Amino acid sequence: MTLKDPICAIATPLGKGAIGVVRLSGEGALEVASRVWRGKDPRKLKGGRFTLGEVVDPETGEVLDQALLLVFRAPRSYTGEDACEFHTHGSMAVLRRVLEALVKAGARLAGPGEFTFRAYMNGKLDLAQAEAVLALVEAEGDLARRQALRSLEGSFSRKIAALEDRLLSLLAHIQALLDYPEEGVEPLEARRVIGEVLEEVEALLAQARSSRLAQRGARLALIGAPNAGKSSLLNALLGYERALVSPIPGTTRDYLEAPLELFGIPLVAVDTAGIRDTLDPLERAGVERALRIAEEADLVLYVADRSAPRPSLPPLPPRTLKAATKADLPPLWEDAEFIPVSSVTGEGLGQLKEAIREAFLGRGEGEYLLSERQIEALHQARERLLEAKNLPEDLMGLALEEALKALASLRGRKEVSEEVVARVFQNFCVGK
Ligand SMILES: Nc1nc2c(ncn2[C@@H]2O[C@H](COP(=O)(O)OP(=O)(O)OP(=O)(O)O)[C@@H](O)[C@H]2O)c(=O)[nH]1
């Protein structure tokens, strides 16, 4: 695969949209563009400017759409190459023909992630930033967006670079110590430096949980006795009437799922059948499902009606929050473990949401969105640092080098194998 030939792809989702974008990048991209463009000559346009014109079939001259053309000139583009974007109408009919026209004009269809791969190869982004691009494209909730953006902006990479730097000068010191012992190099505080780097690596690793949560989301199951107010509470949390509510116990039979984003965490809230002994085979099947869903959920919200006699607790998994519903009615019981809420007045909902946030994120959300690859590399670095820390100074070199290599692989520097890079980019969609 040549790395500079002009490549093209549809960059917007396939479907109907007001606008669709077709991207083109590579050596000779503006030449290719000029063959499908009727309007101002793209080769003569300044970078960063839009121009209005028509996209044409280069073989027949047929006009395919009216469009805006945005030109970028190397190295001031996403890929670092000459590039342009055709902003056309967003139907597949238009986009497909525009793409075809570009291929006829000499461009090649881009592979998944090829634009970002070029950006990486041309030094526009490091590997961690490229992964952040992928994470932003795939962000399911605001937490993932916030975290990925911080990585894309380079603050994660800078932090890693600083750690690499410290290890590198430590290695240089140790080398000097080996080479010129008689020079009496100052006794190095190697262990202190390693300890500090280790601390930072561990602080990053502590964000793995929140990264996974932000990317994969979590399941929140509402369980409790019939009529406890589970479905009402689900609706109150969602802010719309999703589940059927009635004063008849046993209203919810099958379980019901609804997406619920809380504090940027993409949750799936699951409403379940009220748990009770029953002879009705359908209801009993529902109860069995409810218990299984509770078991499999990332967090259980146990719901009990405070205006009715206190029910006996079903078996609850360790990750359970408790809510006492119908707080607007006179209470028949109190329990400090239960957060009082009312789906009618909204009382206590804020507190409940806060408790859910706390259960998932603890004291704070992670700063960065770590990919599995990054978590793995950080683990490697941690292990090697721990190893180095327990060796005499003149023997720590090798372990330190390994730790440095692991850290450097985060940004894609130093001997990151092609395989690793390929693995990062294979997750991309075409057009990014
Ligand atoms: N006053 C008051 N009534 C409530 C509240 N929440 C629920 N209810 C009422 O309690 C009854 C049962 O509510 P549901 O939400 O259907 O209860 P559920 O736990 O889903 O019941 P099942 O699906 O039968 O297991 C309905 O009549 C609701 O209007 C509340 O916060 N305050």
Ligand SMILES: [Mg+2]
């Ligand atoms: Mg219900």
